Amino acid sequence: MIATLSYSWPSILVFAAAAVLVLVGALGVITFKNPVHSALSLIMTLFGVAVAFVAQQADFLAAVQIIVYAGAIVVLFLFVIMFLGVDRKEHVHVEPFVAQRPLAALGAVITVGGLIALMAESHWVTGVKSVSTVGTALATGQANVHQLGTAVFTTYLFAFEATAALLVIAVVGAVLLARRERVLASEEVDE
Amino acid sequence: MAHVSTLILLLPLLGFAAVLLNGKSMNESQIGYVATGVVGLSFVASVITFVLLLHHSQRQVTVHLFNWIDVGSLHVPAALLIDPLSITMCLFVTGVSTLIHLYSIGYMHGEKDYKKFFLYFNLFVFSMLALVLANNLVFTFVGWEGVGVCSYWLVSFYFDRDSASSAGKKAFIYNRVGDVGLLVAMFLLFSRTGTLTYVGVFEKAGTLTPTVATLVVLALLLAATGKSAQIPLFNWLPDAMEGPTPVSALIHAATMVTAGVYLLVRMSPVLALSSSGRMTIAVIGGVTAFVAATIATSQKDIKKVLAFSTVSQIGYMVLAVGVGAYGAAIFLMVGHAFYKALLFLGSGSVIHSLHGEQDLRKMGALRKYLPLTFPTFLIGWLAISGIPPFAGFWAKGDVLTNVFAHNKALWVLGVVTAILTAYYMSRLFVLTFRGTERFREVTHGHDPHESPWVMTTPLVILAALSVLGGALALPWVHHDTLEHFLSSTFGYVAPIASQSTLSQWGLAAVDVAAALIGLAAAFSIWRSRSEDEKLTPKFLEHVWYWDDFYDATVGRPLEHLAVFSDAVIEDEVIDGGVMGLAAGIVHSSQGVRKIQSGFVRHYALAMALGLAVIVVYLVARVG
Amino acid sequence: MNVPAAWYLVLAAVLFGIGAFGLLTRRSALIMFMCVELMLNAVNLTFVTFARTLSDIGGQATVFFVMVVAAAEVTVGLGIVVAVFRRRASTSVDELSDLRG
Numbered sequence: 001m002i003a004t005l006s007y008s009w010p011s012i013l014v015f016a017a018a019a020v021l022v023l024v025g026a027l028g029v030i031t032f033k034n035p036v037h038s039a040l041s042l043i044m045t046l047f048g049v050a051v052a053f054v055a056q057q058a059d060f061l062a063a064v065q066i067i068v069y070a071g072a073i074v075v076l077f078l079f080v081i082m083f084l085g086v087d088r089k090e091h092v093h094v095e096p097f098v099a100q101r102p103l104a105a106l107g108a109v110i111t112v113g114g115l116i117a118l119m120a121e122s123h124w125v126t127g128v129k130s131v132s133t134v135g136t137a138l139a140t141g142q143a144n145v146h147q148l149g150t151a152v153f154t155t156y157l158f159a160f161e162a163t164a165a166l167l168v169i170a171v172v173g174a175v176l177l178a179r180r181e182r183v184l185a186s187e188e189v190d191e
Numbered sequence: 192m193a194h195v196s197t198l199i200l201l202l203p204l205l206g207f208a209a210v211l212l213n214g215k216s217m218n219e220s221q222i223g224y225v226a227t228g229v230v231g232l233s234f235v236a237s238v239i240t241f242v243l244l245l246h247h248s249q250r251q252v253t254v255h256l257f258n259w260i261d262v263g264s265l266h267v268p269a270a271l272l273i274d275p276l277s278i279t280m281c282l283f284v285t286g287v288s289t290l291i292h293l294y295s296i297g298y299m300h301g302e303k304d305y306k307k308f309f310l311y312f313n314l315f316v317f318s319m320l321a322l323v324l325a326n327n328l329v330f331t332f333v334g335w336e337g338v339g340v341c342s343y344w345l346v347s348f349y350f351d352r353d354s355a356s357s358a359g360k361k362a363f364i365y366n367r368v369g370d371v372g373l374l375v376a377m378f379l380l381f382s383r384t385g386t387l388t389y390v391g392v393f394e395k396a397g398t399l400t401p402t403v404a405t406l407v408v409l410a411l412l413l414a415a416t417g418k419s420a421q422i423p424l425f426n427w428l429p430d431a432m433e434g435p436t437p438v439s440a441l442i443h444a445a446t447m448v449t450a451g452v453y454l455l456v457r458m459s460p461v462l463a464l465s466s467s468g469r470m471t472i473a474v475i476g477g478v479t480a481f482v483a484a485t486i487a488t489s490q491k492d493i494k495k496v497l498a499f500s501t502v503s504q505i506g507y508m509v510l511a512v513g514v515g516a517y518g519a520a521i522f523l524m525v526g527h528a529f530y531k532a533l534l535f536l537g538s539g540s541v542i543h544s545l546h547g548e549q550d551l552r553k554m555g556a557l558r559k560y561l562p563l564t565f566p567t568f569l570i571g572w573l574a575i576s577g578i579p580p581f582a583g584f585w586a587k588g589d590v591l592t593n594v595f596a597h598n599k600a601l602w603v604l605g606v607v608t609a610i611l612t613a614y615y616m617s618r619l620f621v622l623t624f625r626g627t628e629r630f631r632e633v634t635h636g637h638d639p640h641e642s643p644w645v646m647t648t649p650l651v652i653l654a655a656l657s658v659l660g661g662a663l664a665l666p667w668v669h670h671d672t673l674e675h676f677l678s679s680t681f682g683y684v685a686p687i688a689s690q691s692t693l694s695q696w697g698l699a700a701v702d703v704a705a706a707l708i709g710l711a712a713a714f715s716i717w718r719s720r721s722e723d724e725k726l727t728p729k730f731l732e733h734v735w736y737w738d739d740f741y742d743a744t745v746g747r748p749l750e751h752l753a754v755f756s757d758a759v760i761e762d763e764v765i766d767g768g769v770m771g772l773a774a775g776i777v778h779s780s781q782g783v784r785k786i787q788s789g790f791v792r793h794y795a796l797a798m799a800l801g802l803a804v805i806v807v808y809l810v811a812r813v814g
Numbered sequence: 815m816n817v818p819a820a821w822y823l824v825l826a827a828v829l830f831g832i833g834a835f836g837l838l839t840r841r842s843a844l845i846m847f848m849c850v851e852l853m854l855n856a857v858n859l860t861f862v863t864f865a866r867t868l869s870d871i872g873g874q875a876t877v878f879f880v881m882v883v884a885a886a887e888v889t890v891g892l893g894i895v896v897a898v899f900r901r902r903a904s905t906s907v908d909e910l911s912d913l914r915g
Contacts, residue, residue, distance in 0.1 A: 011817040019825050026829055026852055030836030035844050042848050045829075049855045052822060056866045058874050061858075061881075068881055073851065073888050080892045081844060084899050096908065100796060104838035107799035112831035114806030119823055121813050144874075151871045152878060163882040170886035177893030789914025791907045796838050 014055045021048025035081050039074055046070040060145045192243045193254045195236050196273050199281055200324055202233040203317040207310055214306045223296035226309040230292050230316055234285035241278050250274055250679045253326055253390070260329070267387055272326030276521070276680040279673070280323035280453060283525050287445045287532050288316050290649035294536050295437040297645035298543060308348065308435070315341035319446050323453060327388040328377050331454070335373065335418065338447045339366040345442065346434040358430035365427040369417015373454070376410035379403060380461075393460040407461055408468030411454060412475065419451030420502050421479045421509055426737050428502055432494040436539030439494060444501050444535050445528035452508045452524060456517045459681045473513025473594075477601040477608075480506025484611035486734050488618065489727035492549050493538045496619050500575070501531060503608060507590050510601060516593030517681045518664070518674025519586070525673070526586040526660045530574040533653035537568035540646055541623060544639035545630055551622040552721045555629045560639045563647040565624055567654040572620045574657040576613040577706040579699075582660030588702050589664060595698055606705050613709025621717045629721060822863045830856035843895050843905040847888065854884050 021044055028041025046069045053062035152160055206229030210222055217225070244252070252273040260267040271277075292312060299308050318337025325331040340363070347359025381387055383403055384395035399407070415421065420428040420443075431443050442448070455462065455472065462469055480503045487499035504527050511520035542549055544561060558565050574581035577588070587609065595602040630639065641647065664672040716726065730736065833852030840846055858877045865873025895905060902909055 007817050015817045015821055015825075022825060022829055023832070026832040026836075029845070029848050029852060030832060030840065035842060038845055038848055042851060045852060045855065049859055052825070052859055053862055055817075056822065056862045058862045058865065058877070061862065061874055061877050064878070064881060065858075068885060069851070069855075073885060076888060076892060077844065077848065080896060084896065084905065086842070086844065086899075086905050097790070097792065100792060101839055103796055104799065104835050107796065107803045107838070108831040108835040110803040111799070111806050111834065112827045114803070114810045115827045115830075116824055117810045118806070118813060119820070119827075121810075147871050148874050148878065151875045155872070156875050156879070159879055163879055163886075166883065166886050170889045174889045174893035177890065177897045787914055789911030791910065792838060792841070799834055799838055 011055065014051065018048045018051040018055065021045065021051065023048075035086060036078065039077050039081065042077075043070050043074050046074070057144060060148050192240060192247070192252060192273065195243065196240045196252075196254050196271055196324070197256065198236045199233050199240060199285070200271065200317065200320050202229045202236065203313045203320065205229060207313040207317060210306060210310050210313065214310070217306075219300065219305050220296070222306050222309050223292075223299075226313050227289060227292035227296065229313065230285060231289040233316070233320070234282070234289050237278065237281040237285050240273060241282060244273060244275070244278055251390075264385060265381070265387075267327055267329045269330060270326045270388075271324045272389060273324070274680050275677045276453075276457060277323050279521065279525070279677065281320060283528050284319055284323065284446050285316070287528050287653075288319075288441060290652055291437050291441045291445075291532060291536065294440075294539070294646050294649045295435075297643045298437055298539055299435065304348065308345070311341050311344045311348075312437075312441070315345070315442065315447075319450070322450055326390070328373075328380070328392075329387055331457075332370075332373060332377070335370065335414075335450065335454075338442070338450060339363060339370075339418070342366070342431070342438075342442050342447055345438040346431045348434050348438065352433065354430075355433040358427075358433040362427040362431045365424045366417050369414045369424055369451075372410040372413025372415075372417070376407045376414065379407050379410065389457065396460045396464060399461070399464055401465060404461060404464035405468045408458075408465045409471065411458055411461075412468070412472050415451030415455050415509070416475065417451070418454075419448045419505050419509065421451070421475055421506060422482065425479060425483070425502050426734055426741070429495050429498045429734065432492070432498050436494070436535060436542060439498070440532045440535035440539070443498065444531040448501060448505055449508070449524050449528070452505065452512060452520055455509070455512045456520060456681070459512075459517055462512075462515075469513050469515065471513070473510050473598065473601055476506045476509030476511070476513050477594075477604045478506075479503070480510060480608045481604050481611075482735060484608045484615065486731050487615040488611060489731035491551050491727070491732070493541065493551055493554070493619065493623065494535070494549055496551075496615060497531070497534055497538060500534075500612070500616065501527075503612065504531065504575070507587060507605065507608075510594060510605065511590045514594050514597040514601075516590060518672075518677050519589040519593050521677055522664045522673050523586040523590055525663065526574070526582040526657070529653055529660050530571045530581075530583060530657040533567060533571040533650060533657055534575065536646070536650055536653070537564050537571060538623075540564040540642045540650065541568075543642055543646070545633050548630065548633045551619070553629050553633050554623045555626045555721065556624070557630075557639060558624045561624075561641050563641055563650065567647075567650040568620070568624070570654040570657050572616050574660075576616050576710060577609055577702055578710075579703060580658075580661060582657050582663075584702065584706075585661035585665060588699055591702060592695065592698050595694075606701060609702060609705040610709045613706040614713045615709075617710045617713030618717045621714055622721060626718055626721065819863045819867045823860060826856045826859040826863065829853075829859070841906045841908055843898075843907050844892075846907065847891055847895075851884065851888070854880060 025041045025043070025045030025048060029038045029045065032038045032041060046065060050062040050065045050070075053059075053065060206226050209225055209229075210217070214222060244250070254271040254273060256269040256271065258266075259269040292309075295308065295312065299305055302308065315338060318334045318341055320334070322331050322334025322338060325334060343359045343363040346362050347356045349355045350359075377387060380392055383399055384392050386392060386395070396404075413424075417424045428443055428448070432439055434442075462472075483499045483503035483506060487496050487503065490496045490499060504523070508520045508523050508527075511517070511523065540561065541554065541557060541564060544557070544564075545554065548554070570581065574583040577584045579585075591602060591605050591609070594605055664674050716723070733739070830853050833849045833856060836849035836852065837846050840849065858880055861873045861877045861880070865871065865877075898910070899905055
């Protein structure tokens with residue numbers, strides 16, 4: 001920690017805040033018995049991640065994170081929880097598979113540890129620059145939104161159009177999946 | 192000559208094919224006469240070939256039929272070797288076969304398997320001719336096996352009887368054990384000389400080392416003991432009497448059982464290379480002759496006496512081969528064919544007249560009821576006992592004279608056997624034709640009747656041959672004898688009776704004395720009784736317990752091995768192994784199946800652990 | 815001096831681990847989905863961090879698309895959960911074991 005004193009205290013503070021939010025929220029997601037409580041913890045995590053985004057000069061993404069993730073996706077989760085009526089408590093303390101938790105913990109720890117070790121080995125950067133032509137430095141010159149927009153609409157245009165199609169497909173799929181069976185049954189009876 | 196000699200071989204085969212294909216539409220006498228006819232024509236062809244050979248420039252002619260086996264360095268033609276030895280064999284084989292075929296027409300009359308009988312009979316003659324006419328060991332082997340299998344079929348002709356089918360199997364199996372010897376000899380000869388034709392082998396015979404030559408000779412001896420019923424493979428022949436009497440006459444007296452002797456004589460150039468091999472042959476022949484003669488004195492079945500007599504007489508022939516008197520062996524073979532066939536056919540006539548009775552204790556005083564069978568049988572009896580001037584005296588005398596010149600101990604054994612021969616044959620004669628009538632209950636009070644002409648004609652012809660057969664090789668004639676004719680085919684010829692005339696007369700006198708002693712003894716004992724426990728001891732009657740010995744040492748252990756194999760090796764080891772493998776796979780599959788639990792979380796866990804492994808590997812690689 | 819990117823990367827890794835553990839351990843389908851979201855967020859954080867260190871806007875563009883896909887995935891996934899729930903009246907994934915061998 002002594003070595004960290006060479007860093008500016010605002011950035012340390014921001015990092016600390018983001019870390020606390022993220023970790024507490026994550027732990028909450030996996031430990032709460034009530035799904036509603038888990039969803040709310042998820043929101044806390046998402047906020048933490050948004051803070052981290054801002055600290056990394058990804059302003060637009062921080063905003064999108066809040067709006068889309070916390071504002072839409074988690075709300076969707078809550079809708080489904082309420083709709084299905086599963087806000088009852090799940091029996092978390094009973095694990096029918098005896099070895100599941102220890103092995104899961106082992107796997108997670110090894111993976112995380114390995115990843116950190118790998119990243120440390122390679123000095124925290126891959127050393128390979130991207131091949132994109134828009135390789136300008138961040139936070140210099142143009143605003144973040146401007147830069148991101150240029151990239152998405154020129155270099156990654158095809159992916160952008162594809163995601164548009166993906167969203168349409170997702171909506172259609174969701175409507176089909178959630179159709180009420182009553183309609184199908186009556187169709188069969190008619191034949 | 193090539194065509195005529197090929198006809199000798201092919202005619203019986205044609206007869207076989209004709210009866211096989213047309214048999215359903217032929218009646219009994221047609222089948223019988225066709226079968227007899229082809230063999231008779233074969234005999235005529237043999238005579239013509241014989242005459243042609245006499246006037247031929249060489250004494251050895253090869254008739255090439257076709258290329259049979261051509262594999263690598265093994266060249267085996269299907270070819271015939273016409274030389275004095277093979278033509279002699281052909282003559283008496285086809286001649287005696289014709290007579291016995293004729294006899295069978297009468298003897299097998301009314302049998303339900305009449306056609307099958309003549310089929311096998313013709314096929315047998317074909318095989319025997321292939322055996323003697325072949326110019327190489329492989330073709331001979333084909334004939335060798337052919338006679339073996341025909342013998343099996345014919346011995347078990349009345350296969351509804353368990354004893355008959357067992358006897359057939361016994362004959363075949365003993366033959367097969369001997370065949371191993373012939374195969375080993377062929378392998379050895381081929382590996383050392385590179386050829387299997389007789390001419391080729393004899394040319395290169397000098398290159399065989401003494402050890403190999405002895406091994407070949409012993410292997411050939413094994414084959415000969417199997418086929419010719421010598422010690423140690425002789426006890427199939429008495430059992431083979433289960434077959435019809437013509438079968439016993441043809442196969443087990445005149446032809447098949449002489450094939451072993453033929454083989455040894457044919458291979459005489461190889462025998463010449465091994466004196467220990469020849470000594471072994473002589474000892475086996477002499478001992479077999481003696482042992483079989485002792486057994487024959489105690490048999491109660493007419494055909495069994497003749498069977499053991501055959502073993503004993505062939506023992507004489509083998510003894511002659513062992514001392515190198517090949518000509519004497521062949522002379523005895525020819526003479527024996529005549530009078531033994533005569534005796535068998537005569538006994539068949541007796542059995543036929545007594546409605547199938549074969550026990551000597553139920554015969555007697557048939558002299559006045561069988562006017563043709565009696566005198567012919569009498570001639571056969573005198574011939575085999577060695578009474579001059581019949582054929583047996585000259586032939587057996589020839590053999591004993593040669594044996595005397597080489598080995599006194601074996602000569603003594605031979606003379607003792609001659610006494611026994613005369614004794615048991617006379618016993619047979621007396622019990623059958625003299626003495627008191629004991630057959631009334633078997634014939635239900637009727638008189639026995641003589642056989643029809645088809646059966647008695649061969650008897651008469653054979654009797655004539657038994658009388659005159661001695662003329663083939665009278666001791667004072669040196670040039671036109673059988674032995675002189677055959678001598679070109681022998682590899683080593685012992686000095687033919689090079690003793691002084693005085694010693695020859697002396698030996699002849701001994702032979703006659705032996706015959707008369709045996710004859711007189713039998714007549715005095717058996718004229719007045721038909722059974723005597725002390726003179727027919729159980730030990731001799733049961734073939735010196737030879738069958739029991741083989742049963743205990745070979746039969747039972749093999750049976751135990753078979754049971755053990757079935758229970759343990761088959762059920763536990765093989766079945767267990769195969770089923771165990773299958774069960775093992777099933778079990779392991781059941782175990783592996785548990786991985787497919789159907790739970791998503793298990794699968795997810797497996798993926799996570801896999802990821803962990805990959806990460807560890809990467810870290811290790813980088814670090 | 816800014817906090818080094820390494821710290822954010824470690825944070826993202828730990829978040830990923832927590833999400834993975836939760837995914838393997840919880841039985842409710844909805845909770846598992848939320849854990850997947852956690853993991854996706856961890857990835858997003860990593861991308862953004864690298865975008866800063868390497869001065870490459872491509873990292874942020876990737877995050878943009880990841881978010882779109884995550885939204886689509888949640889939509890369809892929750893539709894499936896609803897459809898399954900209709901049949902079985904339970905969101906426990908342990909009940910979905912018809913594919914056992």
